[in-house]
Amino acid sequence: MKRTRIFRTGWLVLALVAALAPVYWMLTISLKTEVDQFAIPPKWFSFTPTLQHYTDAFVTRSFGQYLLTSAIVAVVSTFFALLIGTLAAYALTRFRLPWNLDHKLSLWILSTRMFPAIVTAVPLFLMMRDLRLLNTKLALIIVYTAFNLPFVVWMMRGFFAEVPRDLEEAALVDGDSRLGALVRVVLPLVSPGLAATAVFCLIVSWNEFLFALVLTQTDAAMTLPVGIAGRVTQYEIKWGVMSAAGVVAMMPILVFALAMQRYLVRGLSLGAVKG
Amino acid sequence: MPRSRRFSSALNRRELLLPYLLVAPALVVLLALSIYPLLYSITISLQQETPAGVVWTLGHFKRLASDNFFRTAMVHTFVFAAAALTCEFLLGLGLALLLNQQIRGRGLFRASLLVPMMLPTVVVGVVWRLMLNPNFGAINGTLKQVGINTESLTWTASPRLAFLAVIAVDVWQWTPFVFLVLLAGLQAIPQEPYEAALIDGSSRWQTFRHVTLPLLKPAILIVLLLRTMDLLRVFDQIFILTEGGPGFATEMISLYIYRAAFRFFDFGYAAAMSFVLLAVTNVVSVVYIRLLQAKA
Structure with a gap:
């Protein structure tokens, strides 16, 4: 019994170290002087920290601007995806449409999420070029709204289905309209689910890379991931600056993810696993 | 009496239309940004620029095979x-x-x-x-x-x-x-x-x-x-x-x-x-x- 416990603890510690050490290594590189960065043997703990790379990235270079763009695009697209998606999800859970249409529409909406990104990236680039929207935040906001929409519909469908119908029927009997019942009775009950869905959309938009790479190439429009990628593929790489940008890009995501751990599995499996 | 019946049938019609109105924005967005791009993509995959202008062809797919x-x-x-x-x-x-x-x-x-x-x-x-x-x-x-x-x-x-x-x-x-x-x-x-x-x-x-x-x-x-x-x-x-x-x-x-x-x-x-x-x-x-x- 004792041996199996030691065995198990050993494996778990190994998994923990494997998961966290690489991220910690990036954190140290972002805080090390160039001399310490290239030190052999590697310095994991004993080095003099400096914030020089952070000021270099976010004050001297344009990473501050990329950060702002990422934030604006993520927040605005999340708002629209939630608004449009929640209404659709409500209709698809609460109304029986003829020819089983509610079910078929839900599946169709889900299937649009299954397209590999590169399949839509090529025509979306051409469409945005024709509309003269390349290198604008608007293009990314539009694309991310559509990208997150199927996800919102499926997550919210699950949350609406968990609310008993009797509650809104009582509101309807009391003379409330359908939308009144949705806003005053149902939405407050699903608000934890709504918040989890919102955080999920924020994470997905914040992390998204391929569409942003294709649609934005100017400093004024690119998001943080595209900005980082542009620096990594250059010949002379500023490792400290890269790592500082990487650390800043991951911080809000980690805070969000920890805050909504409970819904994480459900979100990542599009509502298929209730976790 | 007839007036109130007309009123209630109007209400019913609104109730019947409501789900479609709620789903419509989502469908429009997905048609414009998932389905239309897909059709766009099909079109360009079947077209090639030649000196004589754009022609419809299976050329891209043939090239793909080899x-x-x-x-x-x-x-x-x-x-x-x-x-x-x-x-x-x-x-x-x-x-x-x-x-x-x-x-x-x-x-x-x-x-x-x-x-x-x-x-x-x-x-x-x-x-x-x-x-x-x-x-x-x-x-x-x-x-x-x-x-x-x-x-x-x-x-x-x-x-x-x-x-x-x-x-x-x-x-x-x-x-x-x-x-x-x-x-x-x-x-x-x-x-x-x-x-x-x-x-x-x-x-x-x-x-x-x-x-x-x-x-x-x-x-x-x-x-x-x-x-x-x-x-x-x-x-x-x-x-x-x-x-x-x-x-x-x-x-x-x-x-x-x-x-x-x-x-x-x-x-x-x-x-x-x-x-x-x-x-x-x-x-x-x-x-x-x-x-x-x-x-x-």
Whole structure:
């Protein structure tokens, strides 16, 4: 019994170290002087920290601007995806449409999420070029709204289905309209689910890379991931600056993810696993 | 009387229309940004510019059939997906079984494992470029420290090691996800079948084989489906880590399509290739969904 416990603890510690050490290594590189960065043997703990790379990235270079763009695009697209998606999800859970249409529409909406990104990236680039929207935040906001929409519909469908119908029927009997019942009775009950869905959309938009790479190439429009990628593929790489940008890009995501751990599995499996 | 009846029928009509009004914005957005681009893509994949103007042709698809680079990228993608999926599944299942009991610090463990899978993929690329750098990376540095010769371990500069590296990075990032889904599946299994197995005197392996696995099957299929779809379209980390190199060693299908479209501006050909990718992902997902429904 004792041996199996030691065995198990050993494996778990190994998994923990494997998961966290690489991220910690990036954190140290972002805080090390160039001399310490290239030190052999590697310095994991004993080095003099400096914030020089952070000021270099976010004050001297344009990473501050990329950060702002990422934030604006993520927040605005999340708002629209939630608004449009929640209404659709409500209709698809609460109304029986003829020819089983509610079910078929839900599946169709889900299937649009299954397209590999590169399949839509090529025509979306051409469409945005024709509309003269390349290198604008608007293009990314539009694309991310559509990208997150199927996800919102499926997550919210699950949350609406968990609310008993009797509650809104009582509101309807009391003379409330359908939308009144949705806003005053149902939405407050699903608000934890709504918040989890919102955080999920924020994470997905914040992390998204391929569409942003294709649609934005100017400093004024690119998001943080595209900005980082542009620096990594250059010949002379500023490792400290890269790592500082990487650390800043991951911080809000980690805070969000920890805050909504409970819904994480459900979100990542599009509502298929209730976790 | 007639007036009030007219009123109530108007109300009914509104009630009947309401679901369509609520769904309409979502449908418009998806038609404009998923379906229209797809049709657009079909059109350009069937058109070619010639001196005589734009003509309709199957030229792109014919070229595709004899494009060795395309075939190689396809093979890479499948080998990469199969290898990563196998490792992620076995490791994830192992961890889930280990942790499917009350132990101290489980919450902390779960939270720490979230870190890799929530990272922006671009940051994952950066993290591993730092780890794998042959000169100052933590991996070679640590190996040197314990006395291992790292001269031949150039990682992203050697074709074979680079391929192993991109697999390892995906396993690093996504094993936690497989683990979390399977753990959720394990915890949804009721106690009774286990008690019955105990009474029957089944061995641990028999219990696992005949009780745990069948009851876990839906969770397994869902997580395999989601991972396979993502693996077949892999782009971000590899773009940062190796850009498909050295040479063509880690070129995946999405990268090859990206290059055709945005380096060589051969949009028609890129569109044609993207349909092959779409068809492959569809076939794979249909197979999984069949398996899922067969058992349910």
